[in-house]
Amino acid sequence: MSKLGTLGARLHHGEIGYDFIKNRRIWYGISVLITITAIVGLAVRGLHMGIEFQGGAVFTTPKNMSVSVATAERYAEDASGHDAIVQKLGDGSMRIQVAGIDTGASDRIKDTLAQDLEVDAEQINAELVGPSWGEQIANKAWQGLGIFMVLMVIYLAIAFEWRMAVAAFIALIHDITITVGIYALVGFEVTPGTVIGLLTILGYSLYDTVVVFDSLKEQTKDITKQTRWTYSEVANRSINSTLVRSVNTTVVALLPVAGLLFIGGGVLGAGMLNDISLSLFVGLAAGAYSSIFIATPLVADLKEREPAMKTLKKRVLAKRAHGAARDESQGAPAAADDAYDDEENAPAAVGSRNQSASRDRGRGRSSGRRR
Structure with missing residues (x-):
């Protein structure tokens, strides 16, 4: 546990990290493959609707x-x-x-x-x-989903910015599609419990995404006033700083859901628990994945298209190229350039000045008269 805590602290302070943004095309490709598989399974096998929806x-x-x-x-x-x-x-x-x-x-x-x-x-x-009852449940679920999506986009656009709202919306659609597709592939029955589970995972997925977005918003404040980091690099630092928290939150949430799914539904034979537990289990895992590998990289892609972010990236790269050329010509170690960057963006040092050497003259000698 102490090693995990140390790892989390080092990730939070940026001492170590994994470049999620650089490898975003890999994550996009994985998500596209999983989503296509889910859609194909949904089209071929279809959802096995429960009796509540059919009568x-x-x-x-x-x-x-x-x-x-x-x-x-x-x-x-x-x-x-x-x-x-x-x-x-x-x-x-x-x-x-x-x-x-x-x-x-x-x-x-x-x-x-x-x-x-x-x-x-x-x-x-x-x-x-009767089938009318199930139809009413389905209509209410669609209405609730639509209202939730609209309010979520409005809130994120106001609290953060519209790019984050778009990224969060795409991540939620990603999570719902995967969950519904796996339901079709597994063949579990869709009941009102399934609908409740689908609506529940939206909150969990949005929570993980907002945690990363909040860190990103804080770290990118006045980002154009410095020349050390691009927006994508700061976004990557935000993911790493909240990575352990996101993983711990997801694991803690998955443990009781896994108990419902594998022990309650599998061992004890309580089949009705499968309806809600499968949607929760898949949705929680997909939500944690999308908040790290989909939502934040999408925000970085959208922000890097802004003129201000393009200018910042050019300045950062130009400064790094200048520092590398200076190191090669002078033979200075790379650490010197880092120290130069720190001094450029750091406030002036405040403290006591060194005393003149003349003030120390005569100290340590006896002050008595000549003998």
């Missing part, structure tokens, strides 16, 4: 059923003539979903399932879900 019936069997999930799924499909989704719950009961059926068909399917599963029909609980 149908949900049958819950008694506890400690000895029938396997595959067998129960086959019984449900034979009885209904529709595709069925079967989940085994932690208490041994089964949750069987059949979409696109009405009340009359529900009663018939319930009786047939009771015979096939060898249980009393009264022990099977049947619930009907």
